[in-house]
Amino acid sequence: MSDIKSMDAAEKVEIALDINGRVHRVRVEPRKTLVDVIRDDCGQTGTHIGCEHGVCGACTVLLDGEPVRSCLMFAVQVQGRKIRTVEGLQRGDDLHPMQQAFMDHHALQCGFCTPGFLMLAVGVLEKRPDISDEEMLEVLSSNLCRCTGYQNIIKAVRAAANAMRTAG
Amino acid sequence: MSKPAERWIGASVPRLEDLPLVTGRGRFAGDVDFPHQLHMRIVRSSLAHGRLISVDTAAARAMDGVVAVWTAADIADLPPIEFREGPIEKLAPYRQLVLAAERVRYVGDPVAAVFAEDPYIAEDAAECVVVEIEELEPVLDAAATPVEYRPGLDTESTICRQGYGDVDAIFADAATVVEIDVSIGRHSGVPLETRGAIGRYDAARDVLELHGAAKVPHRNRESLARMLGRSTAGVHLYEGHVGGGFGIRGEIYPEDVLVLVAAMRLGRPVKWLEDRREHMIAANQSRQQRHRIRAAVDGEGRVLAIDDDFFHDQGAYLRTHGSRVVDTTCGILPGPYRLPHYRVNGHVRMTNKTPCATYRSPGRFESNFARERLMDAVAERLGLSRVEVRRRNLIAPREMPFERPLVALGDDVVYDSGRYEALLDKALAHIGWDALERDVVSRRAAGEYFGLGLAIYVEKSGLGPTDGARVNIHTSGEIEVITGGASVGQGFETVIAQVCAEVLGSDYRQVRVIHGRTDRIEYGIGAHATRATVMTANAAAVAANKVRAKALDMAAQLLQADAADLDIADGRVVRKGEGEGASIGLGELAHHLRPTSPTRGDRDPGLTAEGWFNTSHMTYPYGVQIAVAAIDKDTGAVRIEKLLIAYDIGRAINPMLVEGQLVGGFAQGLGGSLLEEFRYDERGQPLSVTFADYLLPTAHDVPNVDVMLTEDAPSGVNPLGIKGAGEGGIAAAGAVIASAIDDALGSAGTITRLPITPQYLKATIDAARAAVRV
Numbered sequence: 001m002s003d004i005k006s007m008d009a010a011e012k013v014e015i016a017l018d019i020n021g022r023v024h025r026v027r028v029e030p031r032k033t034l035v036d037v038i039r040d041d042c043g044q045t046g047t048h049i050g051c052e053h054g055v056c057g058a059c060t061v062l063l064d065g066e067p068v069r070s071c072l073m074f075a076v077q078v079q080g081r082k083i084r085t086v087e088g089l090q091r092g093d094d095l096h097p098m099q100q101a102f103m104d105h106h107a108l109q110c111g112f113c114t115p116g117f118l119m120l121a122v123g124v125l126e127k128r129p130d131i132s133d134e135e136m137l138e139v140l141s142s143n144l145c146r147c148t149g150y151q152n153i154i155k156a157v158r159a160a161a162n163a164m165r166t167a168g
Numbered sequence: 169m170s171k172p173a174e175r176w177i178g179a180s181v182p183r184l185e186d187l188p189l190v191t192g193r194g195r196f197a198g199d200v201d202f203p204h205q206l207h208m209r210i211v212r213s214s215l216a217h218g219r220l221i222s223v224d225t226a227a228a229r230a231m232d233g234v235v236a237v238w239t240a241a242d243i244a245d246l247p248p249i250e251f252r253e254g255p256i257e258k259l260a261p262y263r264q265l266v267l268a269a270e271r272v273r274y275v276g277d278p279v280a281a282v283f284a285e286d287p288y289i290a291e292d293a294a295e296c297v298v299v300e301i302e303e304l305e306p307v308l309d310a311a312a313t314p315v316e317y318r319p320g321l322d323t324e325s326t327i328c329r330q331g332y333g334d335v336d337a338i339f340a341d342a343a344t345v346v347e348i349d350v351s352i353g354r355h356s357g358v359p360l361e362t363r364g365a366i367g368r369y370d371a372a373r374d375v376l377e378l379h380g381a382a383k384v385p386h387r388n389r390e391s392l393a394r395m396l397g398r399s400t401a402g403v404h405l406y407e408g409h410v411g412g413g414f415g416i417r418g419e420i421y422p423e424d425v426l427v428l429v430a431a432m433r434l435g436r437p438v439k440w441l442e443d444r445r446e447h448m449i450a451a452n453q454s455r456q457q458r459h460r461i462r463a464a465v466d467g468e469g470r471v472l473a474i475d476d477d478f479f480h481d482q483g484a485y486l487r488t489h490g491s492r493v494v495d496t497t498c499g500i501l502p503g504p505y506r507l508p509h510y511r512v513n514g515h516v517r518m519t520n521k522t523p524c525a526t527y528r529s530p531g532r533f534e535s536n537f538a539r540e541r542l543m544d545a546v547a548e549r550l551g552l553s554r555v556e557v558r559r560r561n562l563i564a565p566r567e568m569p570f571e572r573p574l575v576a577l578g579d580d581v582v583y584d585s586g587r588y589e590a591l592l593d594k595a596l597a598h599i600g601w602d603a604l605e606r607d608v609v610s611r612r613a614a615g616e617y618f619g620l621g622l623a624i625y626v627e628k629s630g631l632g633p634t635d636g637a638r639v640n641i642h643t644s645g646e647i648e649v650i651t652g653g654a655s656v657g658q659g660f661e662t663v664i665a666q667v668c669a670e671v672l673g674s675d676y677r678q679v680r681v682i683h684g685r686t687d688r689i690e691y692g693i694g695a696h697a698t699r700a701t702v703m704t705a706n707a708a709a710v711a712a713n714k715v716r717a718k719a720l721d722m723a724a725q726l727l728q729a730d731a732a733d734l735d736i737a738d739g740r741v742v743r744k745g746e747g748e749g750a751s752i753g754l755g756e757l758a759h760h761l762r763p764t765s766p767t768r769g770d771r772d773p774g775l776t777a778e779g780w781f782n783t784s785h786m787t788y789p790y791g792v793q794i795a796v797a798a799i800d801k802d803t804g805a806v807r808i809e810k811l812l813i814a815y816d817i818g819r820a821i822n823p824m825l826v827e828g829q830l831v832g833g834f835a836q837g838l839g840g841s842l843l844e845e846f847r848y849d850e851r852g853q854p855l856s857v858t859f860a861d862y863l864l865p866t867a868h869d870v871p872n873v874d875v876m877l878t879e880d881a882p883s884g885v886n887p888l889g890i891k892g893a894g895e896g897g898i899a900a901a902g903a904v905i906a907s908a909i910d911d912a913l914g915s916a917g918t919i920t921r922l923p924i925t926p927q928y929l930k931a932t933i934d935a936a937r938a939a940v941r942v
Contacts, residue, residue: 056859
C-alpha cells in the first residue's frame with residue numbers, strides 16, 4: 001500500500017547479540033527489550049513473555065551464566081555478553097538432563113512457563129550443583145507456573161540435579 | 169519393546185506433547201507471524217462508567233507507521249458479540265459491542281483500535297488517542313438494589329430459578345433452620361500466556377483465518393461467520409500451542425473480531441497480543457457471588473431443604489456464555505446430598521467491572537463453597553461431627569442413577585454412578601482422620617491455630633451431545649486421528665493416542681493427533697467443561713474400531729485367514745495365539761487399500777473411518793478433599809500442612825495426567841482461596857492489574873498434594889467408562905480450605921468469604937483476642 005508512511009529507521013542502532021554461540025547482527029531501537037529482540041529480530045521464539053514486568057520469569061535467559069529476566073533489559077545493554085536460551089540446551093539429538101527430567105516427571109502441561117523454568121534451574125545448578133532442596137525451592141519460587149502446582153517441577157529439578165552431578 | 173496392545177489405557181505413559189515444548193519449538197500465538205502483518209493496539213476506557221463524548225484519533229493517525237485508527241463509527245455494521253448458544257432475546261441488550269459506542273461500562277472497555285507497522289508504534293499511537301468521557305456513578309455491589317442499565321432495563325439482567333419440592337412448607341415445620349451469608353471473591357484463570365489473535369484474509373482462496381484460537385474453534389467459527397456475514401466455508405480457525413486455557417481463553421472477545429475485520433478491510437494480516445495489564449482488566453473474570461443460603465434440618469441432621477438466594481456479579485456485559493455460570497451454580501449446588509426439597513434464585517447482576525464468564529469449575533467452585541460452609545454450620549448447630557452430618561445426607565449407591573429435577577449446562581441432571589460414602593471412608597482412612605483430630609486437640613492446647621477441613625462434591629463432565637473423529641492410517645504406518653477437540657495443555661494428544669493405540673494394537677507413539685483445526689474436520693466439541701477426554705476419546709475409539717475391522721478384513725484376504733482369527737499387535741496383524749508366522753503391518757494394509765491398489769477389491773479406498781459418539785447425559789465424577797491447616801497468629805498466613813484429593817474418575821486413561829490435572833487445579837483453587845482477588849476501588853478502578861498485586865501461588869505456597877484415585881464407579885453413559893478430571897482438583901478447593909481454617913480458628917462459622925487473605929485472618933484473630941480480653 002503506497003500510503004503507508006515509512007518508519008524512521010534513523011533511531012535504530014546496529015548491535016550484535018551472541019545467542020547460544022551464534023552472533024546475530026540486528027538493527028533495533030534502543031528502547032526495544034532484550035526479549036523482544038531475541039524473539040522478533042533473532043527468531044528465537046522459545047523464550048516467552050508472560051508479564052513484561054519481571055515477576056513471572058517466563059522470559060528467563062542466562063546472561064554470562066546468570067539467570068536474568070529478559071523483559072527487564074534492553075537489547076543494547078547486553079552487547080558482547082553471552083546469552084543462552086532454551087534453544088541452546090540440547091546437544092545435537094541429546095536433550096539436556098533438565099529437559100529430559102521435565103518430560104519424565106510430567107513437569108509441564110501447557111509448556112508456556114517451561115523455558116523460563118529450565119533456564120532458571122540450569123543456570124543455578126551450573127553454579128551451585130550442591131544447592132540444598134530448601135534453597136532450590138526458594139529459587140523456583142521466583143518463577144510462576146499456572147498449570148502444574150509445582151510439585152512435578154520440583155521433582156524434575158531434583159532429578160536433573162542428580163543427573164547433572166553424575167554427568168559431572 | 170512396546171507394551172502389550174491392550175495396555176495403553178490406564179498406563180502413565182510420557183506425553184507426546186512435551187518435546188517441542190521443552191526445546192523451545194512450540195508455536196504459541198505470539199510465535200505466529202505472517203509477512204506484511206500489521207500490529208493492533210486497543211485504546212481502553214480509563215473510567216468504570218461514563219458517557220462516551222468523543223474519541224479524537226487525529227494525532228494518532230498522523231504518526232509515522234500508523235495505518236488506521238478505528239472507533240465504533242468505523243465498524244458500526246458489526247453486531248454485538250454473540251452468545252455461543254445462539255440468540256437469547258431477553259439477554260441480548262446486555263451484550264458487548266466490539267468497540268464501545270455512547271457508553272463505557274468498565275475500565276478496559278475497548279473504545280478504539282490502532283493498526284500500525286510495529287507493535288511499539290501501535291502502542292505509542294494508542295497513547296495519543298484522546299478519549300473524552302463524562303463520568304457516571306459506577307455500580308459495584310451486585311447485591312444492592314438494581315438500577316438502570318439502559319433505558320427500560322435494569323442491572324438485574326435475569327434471575328435463574330430452579331428447584332423442586334415444597335420448600336416453604338418444609339421450612340415452616342423444620343426442627344432447625346441454619347442460615348449463612350457467604351461470598352466468593354472475584355478471580356480468574358490468569359494463564360501465563362496472555363491472549364493473542366492473528367487475523368489473515370487469503371483473498372486467493374476467499375478464506376478468513378483466525379490464528380491463536382483455543383478451546384472451541386468449531387463453535388467460534390460458527391459464531392464469527394454469523395457475526396461477519398460470511399459462510400462458515402470461508403472462515404477457518406487454527407489452534408497452535410495454548411499457554412493455559414482454564415475456560416477464559418478461546419472465548420470470542422472484541423479483539424478476535426477486530427483482527428478479522430481489519431485483515432479483510434486493511435488487506436494485510438493483523439496481529440494482536442495482549443499485555444499483562446490488559447489481561448487483568450479485559451479478559452474474562454469469574455466467580456464473584458454472594459449466597460444467602462439456609463437449610464431446614466430434622467432432629468437427626470438430615471437436610472430436608474435448601475433455600476438459596478444468590479447474587480452473581482456479572483460485570484459490565486454478558487459475554488459468550490450468557491448466564492451459564494449462574495445456571496450451572498443452580499443446577500449443581502445440591503452436590504452429593506439427597507436433599508428432598510430445593511429452591512434457588514440466582515440473580516445475574518450487571519456491575520461496572522470487567523465482564524465475567526467461565527473459569528475452570530464454573531458454578532461448582534462457588535456452589536461447593538456455599539453448600540459445604542452450610543453443612544459445616546449444620547454440624548455445628550446440631551453438635552454433630554462434620555463427617556457424620558455429611559454421611560447422613562449422602563446419596564446411596566442403590567439410588568443411582570440419581571435423577572434430580574434440575575438443569576445444568578442445558579442438560580437434565582442425572583448422576584450416572586457413584587459410591588460417595590465408600591470414597592469418604594477411603595479418604596478418611598487414607599489420611600488418618602481420627603489421629604489428625606487428636607493432633608488438633610493437642611496442638612490447640614499448645615496454643616496453635618490448627619485445624620482440619622472436609623469437603624465432598626460431585627463434579628460434572630462429558631457434556632454432549634455428540635462428537636466425532638476420523639482415523640486414517642498412512643502407508644508409513646503412522647496413525648492420524650483427526651479430531652475436533654482442543655488442546656489447552658492438558659495432554660489431549662497423549663490421551664487420544666492411548667485410546668486409539670489400544671484399539672488398533674499399535675504403539676501410542678505411532679499416533680498423530682490433530683486438534684483445533686476447522687479445516688481438517690467439519691465439527692468439533694473443543695475442550696471445555698471437562699468434556700474433551702470423555703467425548704473425543706469415545707468418538708476416536710468408535711472410529712478406531714471401524715478402522716480395525718477394515719484392517720482385519722483386508723488382512724484376512726492377504727493372509728488367507730478368517731478375520732475372526734486375527735489380532736493386531738505392535739502395529740501388525742497376526743494370527744491369534746501365534747507368536748511367529750505370517751503377519752502384515754498396518755502401513756502395508758493401507759498400501760493395499762490405495763485407490764489404485766489391485767488388491768483393494770470393492771472396499772472403499774483408504775484405511776480410514778469416521779466415528780461418532782453420542783451421549784444422552786453428562787457423567788458425574790465425585791471427590792472428597794481433606795485439608796490440614798495451620799495459621800500463623802502473628803501474620804495471618806496460612807500453611808496447608810496436608811491436602812488429600814480422593815477422586816473417583818470412573819476409569820483413568822493416563823493416571824499421571826489425571827493426577828497432574830487434579831494437583832494443578834487444586835493449586836489454582838488455593839490461589840482463589842487465599843491470595844487471588846480482582847479488587848476495585850470505590851470508583852470502579854481496578855487495583856489488581858499486575859502480578860505484584862494479583863498474587864498467583866508460587867512453589868512456596870502450594871502444599872504437597874496427595875491424590876487418591878479410585879475407579880469404583882465407572883461411567884454408565886459411555887463405553888470406555890471414563891469421567892473427566894480437568895476441574896476435579898479446583899472444584900472443592902475453596903470449600904475445604906475454608907473448612908480447615910474455620911476449624912483452626914476454633915470458632916465455627918467465622919470464615920464466610922474467599923479469599924481468606926492474611927490481612928483478613930489477622931484482623932479476625934486480633935478481634936477475637938480483643939473480645940476475650942474484654
